[in-house]
Amino acid sequence: MGATGALFIAVFLACVVEAVEATTIVLAAGTTRDWRSATIGMAGALAVLAIVVAALGPAVSEVPLRGLRLFVGALLLVFGLQWLRKAILRASGHKALHDEDKIFAQQVAAAAAEPRRSAGLVPDWYGFTLSFKGVLLEGLEVVFIVLTFGANQHDIGLATVAAACAVALVAVAGVAIRSPLRRVPENTMKFVVGIMLTAFGTFWGAEGAGAHWPGSDASLLVLVPGIAVFALAMVAVLRGNQVAAVERS
């Protein structure tokens, strides 16, 4: 697996995670409020995201590669470390696991409490805004990942295909079962995505800052497993601390 394969996997997994979260929100808006409003909200958010991609895509491609890698590497590193930190805390029992059923139930309870109000073509404004905001916010991360990974590897096309496959897969599954996608191993996927974002961020950030990696792109094949082993070691250490704390109390 070269850098191209790693690019596809990183974008695909990140987009599946974001798409699952957006699907949970749209399903909550659709089932408790109004499917038409939820669908219009989702379509509106996707239209805004398409405009963002159309506007930023060519602009990002024009930025000099070194500056782009420094900027994007820094952001990916920060994002990746935040994802990894949460994933390690979840895996070691210091933070509750991400639970789509619970999030769905919370969204449903909040949606059921709001009064119904129509506006223009939208029969239910609350359902529309819930769906619109959910898809837009989760989608912004997808757009960022696609543009940055694609531009850095000179392959926005492949990054777009990976994202489209992920979103289509999750959308079809969501429509088919019309309930939260609880079988998706979201916590494990977040762990993997955190590792990939951190590895690519480390590689591009250092390169953008002027460093030269031994073996060039091949160093990613050391960075990815190296960060994975380190993260798993952190999980083991935190679990050990947790057990020791319980035994002391």
Place this chain on the structure above:
Amino acid sequence: MAKRLRAFAAFWYDFVVGDDWLVAAGVVASLGVTYALSQAAVPAWWLVPLSLVLLLPVSLWRATRRGG
């Protein structure tokens, strides 16, 4: 207007920096030092991985101390 600007700034702070500002500050500092070393023709590829090895445990320790 000021309230909306604050909300806009808070959204981007949360989107970019997230839960632990120390991670963001550490990343920026390590890239800055990498740049300085590279300008001085010193091999600097090892610095960012080393900063991860330091930053991640510190951030986890801070998170577990305040309960996740």
